[in-house]
Amino acid sequence: MPASPTAVVVDDERLMREQLVARLKDAWPELQIIGEAGNGSEAIAMVQSLEPDVVFLDISMPGMDGIQAARAIARAAHIVFVTAHDEHAIAAFEQGAVDYVLKPAEPERLAVTCERLRSRLAQAPDPMDGLLARLSDRLGNGGVAPRDYLRWVQASVGANLRMIPTGDILFFRAEDKYTRVQTPGFEALIRKPIKELIDELDPKEFWQIHRATVVRVDAIEQVSRNFRGQQTVHVKGRPEKLEVSRSFNHLFKQM
């Protein structure tokens, strides 16, 4: 442990870093600020290269946020979270071992934080596994979604590229080299073949009814069948009759 403790300040806004650095100087003159970082990944790199005793870490930052960065550096340095407003985070801190500072940092409150840090510097940093997991849950970014289906499809309409919400799409149909995307108002083209597309669409939202056709379930108006048992899907507001191939007949079994 060096004679004078060292710290790194992490915030995406320069003004906020300046503010904290200036106020730390008043509250704890011996503390050396050896680095400033503007995002989570910069912070991790800086902690690895400079090995500070303390990291002041802003929670909400673009890209990798403070919670994610904290997971990587909690064993290497004592972490003090900095936040402008987050009642959930504050509630969690109150049960946890680490400290937090509200922006703009009030000198009296900052003095308390520095006092706590001074008394803890001799100990190893708390890995905070439990707290970080809890914070992550509260802020809603820790859990990995089971499967991300497409919510938007990037398609060309005439000469322009557009993002079309899947809820607007009536059906996809393979046509020559392209796949046609049909909405109530217009048609668009994508290059992705039906075979690849079907894996990326939510099977609750879209059904494949033919080698060349995928239809949005909610857009189906009726299914008719002729005397040979051949099924045809009619989509709301469209004249097309979409053929159901034999292997997908089971989708529309009669109740």
Add this chain to the structure above:
Amino acid sequence: MSTSNTAREAFRDIGTAIAAVWWGFFDWLALVSWKSLVLIWVLVLILGGVLHRPLTALILIVVSAIIKIIAGGKRRADLTASEATRRAEMEQLERTAVEARMQALQAQVEPHFLFNTLASIDQLIQTDPPRASKMQQSLIRYLRSAMPQMREGSRPTLGQQVNLCTAFLEIMAVRMEDRLRPVVNVPEGLKSAVFPSMMLQTLVENAIKHGLEPKTDGGRLEIGAAIVDGQLTVHVQDTGVGFLPRGEGGVGLANIRDRLKALYRDRAELIIGVPATGGTCATIKVPYEIAPVST
């Protein structure tokens, strides 16, 4: 087994066809005017006379008269039912609009934005008082232009929405420094046009949050407006990281789409474009309408 199945299916198809013809006839009878029906009866009577089948013709006429009376009743019932459905849909739409307004009110001033801005002003007061004062004025303008929208009844104009966004962008530009380069390109003449509240603001916030903030060196954000084919077309374009097709966000966009639908039905739309130069371009098209002058 399969032959009898096929036969049964064939019979069912024939049955369906007969039923379709019968209901087609029924609907035709319900819709046809009494005048043309009487004309047809006269023709049938003449035909019956020519073919020496007056009794058949008479029976046809009586039967069709009875059906016409019954069908008329069914028709009226149908009309009443569809009228009721229409009214229910209207009520649903109004509810959506009211709910959207409530959400807009809640989302109006995000606490995180407010507290961060106040913290920045606090710092500037010590280091750069003139800039602190400018930023505080921007904040006051932002809050002031956000307030009237909370009052009900008044129709928001594009000018109000642009002022709100300009003040917001000025504040964010101080905080993000050269990572945000805003450009506002809205012709003076279009500022009196009616434009729904909180939509432009959502697009600008999205462009910063999802487009520019994740990009280390930030980028440009442009608000533009024009009349295209008689429609007021307002766009927010950024040079950020681009739209993610799997992003879990999109609540703000879905909200805009719902509100546009409630306000304008099919006469308005939200388009998310992907410019060739990268980034995202969100466009809202609404019917062009000048706001009544408020006193």
